[in-house]
Amino acid sequence: MPLALWALTLSAFAIGTTEFVIVGLIPTIANSLAVSVPSAGLLVSLYALGVAIGAPVLTALTGKVPRKVLLLGLMMIFTLGNIIAWLSASYEVLMAARVLTGLAHGVFFSIGSTIATSLVPREKAASAIAMMFGGLTVALVTGVPLGTFIGQVFGWQATFLAVSLLGVVAIIGSLVLLPNNIANSPAASLLTQLSVLKKPRLLLVYAVTALGYGGTFIAFTYLAPILQEVSGFSASSVGLVILVYGVSVAFGNIWGGRLADAKGPARALQIIFALLALVLLIFTFTATNTWMALATVLLWGAVAFGNVPGLQVYVVQRAEQEVPGAVDVASGLNIAAFNLGIAGGAWAGGWLVSQFGLLSTPWIGSLVVLAALGLITWSDWLDRREAAHMLRVIAPSPHGQPGLDQFG
Numbered sequence: 001m002p003l004a005l006w007a008l009t010l011s012a013f014a015i016g017t018t019e020f021v022i023v024g025l026i027p028t029i030a031n032s033l034a035v036s037v038p039s040a041g042l043l044v045s046l047y048a049l050g051v052a053i054g055a056p057v058l059t060a061l062t063g064k065v066p067r068k069v070l071l072l073g074l075m076m077i078f079t080l081g082n083i084i085a086w087l088s089a090s091y092e093v094l095m096a097a098r099v100l101t102g103l104a105h106g107v108f109f110s111i112g113s114t115i116a117t118s119l120v121p122r123e124k125a126a127s128a129i130a131m132m133f134g135g136l137t138v139a140l141v142t143g144v145p146l147g148t149f150i151g152q153v154f155g156w157q158a159t160f161l162a163v164s165l166l167g168v169v170a171i172i173g174s175l176v177l178l179p180n181n182i183a184n185s186p187a188a189s190l191l192t193q194l195s196v197l198k199k200p201r202l203l204l205v206y207a208v209t210a211l212g213y214g215g216t217f218i219a220f221t222y223l224a225p226i227l228q229e230v231s232g233f234s235a236s237s238v239g240l241v242i243l244v245y246g247v248s249v250a251f252g253n254i255w256g257g258r259l260a261d262a263k264g265p266a267r268a269l270q271i272i273f274a275l276l277a278l279v280l281l282i283f284t285f286t287a288t289n290t291w292m293a294l295a296t297v298l299l300w301g302a303v304a305f306g307n308v309p310g311l312q313v314y315v316v317q318r319a320e321q322e323v324p325g326a327v328d329v330a331s332g333l334n335i336a337a338f339n340l341g342i343a344g345g346a347w348a349g350g351w352l353v354s355q356f357g358l359l360s361t362p363w364i365g366s367l368v369v370l371a372a373l374g375l376i377t378w379s380d381w382l383d384r385r386e387a388a389h390m391l392r393v394i395a396p397s398p399h400g401q402p403g404l405d406q407f408g
Contacts, residue, residue: 002119002120002177003177004119004174004177004178004179005116005119005120005128005131005132006173006177007170007173007174007176007177007178008112008115008116008131008132008135008174009131009132009134009135010135010166010169010170010173011071011075011078011108011112011135011167011170011173011174012108012109012112012132012133012134012135012136012139013135013136013138013139013143013166014078014135014139014143014163014166014167014170015078015104015105015108015109015135015136015139016135016136016137016138016139016140016143016144017139017143017144017147017163017166018078018082018101018105018160018163019047019048019051019102019105019139020139020140020144021143021144021147021148021151021159021163022043022044022047022098023044023144023220023221023223023224023242024144024145024147024148024151024152024223024224024238024239024242025147025148025151025152025156025159025224026040026041026043026044026221026222026224026225027040027224027225027228027235028151028152028155028156028235029043029094029156032155032156033090033091033094035091036354037222037225037350037353038349038350038351038353038354039091039350041221041222041346041347041349041350041353042095042346042347042350043094043095043098044217044221044342044343044346045342045343045344045346045347045350046095046098046099046102046343047098047099047101047102047105047343048102048339048340048341048342048343048346049099049102049339049340049343050098050099050100050101050102050103050105050106051102051103051105051106051335051336051339052106052336052337052339052340052343053103053106054102054103054104054105054106054107055106055107055109055110055332055333055335055336055339056106056110056193056329056332056333056336058103058106058107059106059107059110059111059332060193062107066180066182067111067114067115067118067182067183068174068178068179068180068182070107070111071108071111071112071115071174071178072171072174072175074104074107074108075104075108075167075170075171075174076171077100077101077103077104078101078104078105078108078167079164079167079168079171080100081097081098081100081101081104082097082101082160082161082163082164082167083160083161083164084096084097084100085097085098085101085157085160086157086158086160086161086164087157088157097160106335106336106339109335110332110335112132113129113132115178115182116128116129116131116132117129118182118183119179137249137250137253140245140246140249140250140305141243141246141247141249141250142243142246144242144246145239145240145242145243145246146239147159147162147163148224148238148239148242149236149239150162152235152236152238152239153236192326192329193326193329193333195323195326196319196323196326196329196330196333197333199318199322199323201318201322201379201382202315202318202319202322202323202330202333204375204378204379204382205311205314205315205318205334205379206315206333206334206337207337207372207375208269208311208372208375208376208379209311209315209334209337209338209341210337210338210340210341210344211341211368211369211371211372211375212269212273212276212307212311212341212369212372213338213341213342213345214340214341214342214344214345214348214368215276215277215280215345215365215366215367215368215369215370215371215372216276216280216304216341216345216365216369217341217342217345217346217349217365218345218346218348218349218352218361218364218365218368219280219283219349219361219362219365220304220345221345221346221349221350221361222349222350222353222358222361223242223245223297224238224242225353225358226287226293226358226359226361226362227241227293227297229358230287230288230293230358230359231287231288231289231290231293231294232290233290233293241294241297244294244297244298244301245297245298245300245301245304246301247301248297248298248299248300248301248302249301249302249304249305251302252301252302252303252304252305252306253305253306253308253309255302255306256268256272256305256306256307256308256309256310257309257310259271259272259306259310260309260310260313265309265310265311265313265314265317266310266314266376266379266380266383267380268307268310269307269310269311269314269376270373270376270377270380272303272306272307272310273307273369273370273372273373273376274373275303276300276303276304276307276369277366277367277369277370277373278366279296279299279300279303280300280362280363280365280366280369281362281363281366282296282299283296283297283300283362284359284362284363284366287359287362311334311338312331312334315330315331315334316330316331318330319331345365345368348364349361349365352364
């Protein structure tokens with residue numbers, strides 16, 4: 001793999017760290033800025049909303065900008081947003097910094113895949129994309145717990161300073177290593193993207209994505225407060241628990257991908273969502289015991305992100321049938337649905353915490369994941385009905401002649 005891919009992977013690592021590290025710092029930020037825990041949780045919601053808006057809208061608006069120039073500009077905006085977060089002394093300024101960073105995040109991952117594939121031969125395209133997105137997985141395993149530890153020991157502002165330094169390194173790496181002649185892919189206009197949203201079957205999959213992640217983030221956004229206030233972990237131990245969670249996520253991604261290959265994406269998603277709903281429900285009862293809470297968090301990580309491979313493959317499969325000329329757009333909109341789920345889940349979790357307390361978030365999240373399970377089961381049924389219809393259409397008549405079904 002070319003060295004330029006490492007610059008993309010480092011950028012993805014920095015972006016993944018800044019998106020998810022906030023989860024471990026919510027109690028610290030709430031205390032420092034004298035805001036409620038649900039208000040601090042909105043820092044997750046509005047960041048994800050920035051990603052969801054930035055991905056389709058800004059990608060369409062920047063379609064003619066040279067790829068290297070655009071990538072460097074995005075990483076500069078990302079770094080600037082984290083510097084503002086580091087210097088922020090008020091909740092409002094920190095919120096603005098998070099939204100700015102989220103906008104850059106959305107466009108980066110929209111164009112990152114095409115840049116990665118342009119750096120390698122066609123037969124290595126999938127490996128190149130996997131390597132770039134591997135930066136997100138590594139961020140969950142190392143960047144988020146390390147950033148949480150830095151924030152607990154040196155103050156939450158120090159975490160954003162550290163991520164800013166990562167951004168500077170990523171800018172230098174991209175400037176030096178990325179070629180200047182990266183070809184621009186045909187830009188998908190907003191009208192093209194809106195045409196994808198007219199397809200009911202794709203909308204159904206996007207709803208599955210949003211509900212699946214929304215249910216997870218209702219509880220995950222408030223994991224640190226639950227661990228400290230309910231499970232009895234010290235603030236300094238939260239980073240270690242999130243490290244355990246991140247390692248489990250890494251294994252879960254591998255397991256989820258293999259399950260999708262073995263059983264097909266829809267069936268794999270049914271299994272993973274059922275397990276995720278069960279684990280969230282169990283956490284409602286185990287959160288009050290330190291060791292049982294730790295064991296449940298370990299199980300949670302194994303299923304929380306294991307649905308990523310299945311969801312992306314399923315969207316691509318449906319898009320190849322529904323909108324064969326806009327598969328990339330359909331896939332990108334699934335990333336937007338993912339972040340809309342995060343935004344909605346974090347907001348709903350904050351409302352639940354303010355109304356019913358921290359322990360309401362896991363079991364409510366479980367119910368939302370069950371809704372995702374219901375939708376993917378319905379979609380799988382529609383797939384099987386569609387496949388059965390196609391078999392009837394192409395089946396010959398008993399006399400070896402084309403049957404009426406072939407002609408409708």
